[in-house]
Amino acid sequence: AQSVSQHNHHVILSEAASLELGCNYSYGGTVNLFWYVQYPGQHLQLLLKYFSGDPLVKGIKGFEAEFIKSKFSFNLRKPSVQWSDTAEYFCAVRKYSGGGADGLTFGKGTHLIIQP
Amino acid sequence: SQTIHQWPATLVQPVGSPLSLECTVEGTSNPNLYWYRQAAGRGLQLLFYSVGIGQISSEVPQNLSASRPQDRQFILSSKKLLLSDSGFYLCAWTSGSDTGELFFGEGSRLTVL
Known part of the structure; x- marks a missing residue:
């Protein structure tokens, strides 16, 4: 079965620091990749997604992620974090099977705390 | 635009009691629907998904069941x-x-007590 690994469960940074959250997946075929964010007290929302084409994708709020197929990775980055980026971040993978019926496989999440 | 509603938002139940959580989607037809459970430090676990009325796929053996009586429920x-x-x-x-x-x-x- 496919799996998704997020290497950092808890990350604490100061404002303006650079961020990189690691994500690796185990499936060898074609995949769609996602990063979701859950701000305190809010529902999960999509941060960015990769389907095909340029492996560097840009999302909302200055986030970006790079798909490196040879490394089975989809790391999330932001050059300068803000206090409002404090949240839980989830990486997710979908095997490309057409129709999208079988849902996404999620990593365990990374709890990011930004200190002012 | 499409919206999704879940209720109740919070529920405290005693052990052995029944459960019913409802979810409805508005603004779309024939959606694929999913139930996930989120536990601290364990991410999101897919429990059930449905591609149509009466069609339920279970991902993990559970003390739970799912039903889809209507297209968007x-x-x-x-x-x-x-x-x-x-x-x-x-x-x-x-x-x-x-x-x-x-x-x-x-x-x-x-919360089950």
Whole structure:
């Protein structure tokens, strides 16, 4: 079965620091990749997604992620974090099977705390 | 625009009692529907998904069941709750296109005492 690994469960940074959250997946075929964010007290929302084409994708709020197929990775980055980026971040993978019926496989999440 | 609603938002139930969590989607037809459970430090675990009325796929053996009585309604149930059923339950939908992007509801927090 496919799996998704997020290497950092808890990350604490100061404002303006650079961020990189690691994500690796185990499936060898074609995949769609996602990063979701859950701000305190809010529902999960999509941060960015990769389907095909340029492996560097840009999302909302200055986030970006790079798909490196040879490394089975989809790391999330932001050059300068803000206090409002404090949240839980989830990486997710979908095997490309057409129709999208079988849902996404999620990593365990990374709890990011930004200190002012 | 499409919206997804879950209720109740919070629920405290005794062990052995029944459960019913409801989810409805508006503004779309024939969505794929999903129930996930989110536990601290364990990410999101897919419990059930449905591609149509009366069609339920179970991903993990559970003390839970799901039903889809209408096109845009997805219900998570249990006949007798266990302590281990406590958690945060999320309903989600996707259009069934190749995008695969899931849209989540606001979740239902279940505490079993």
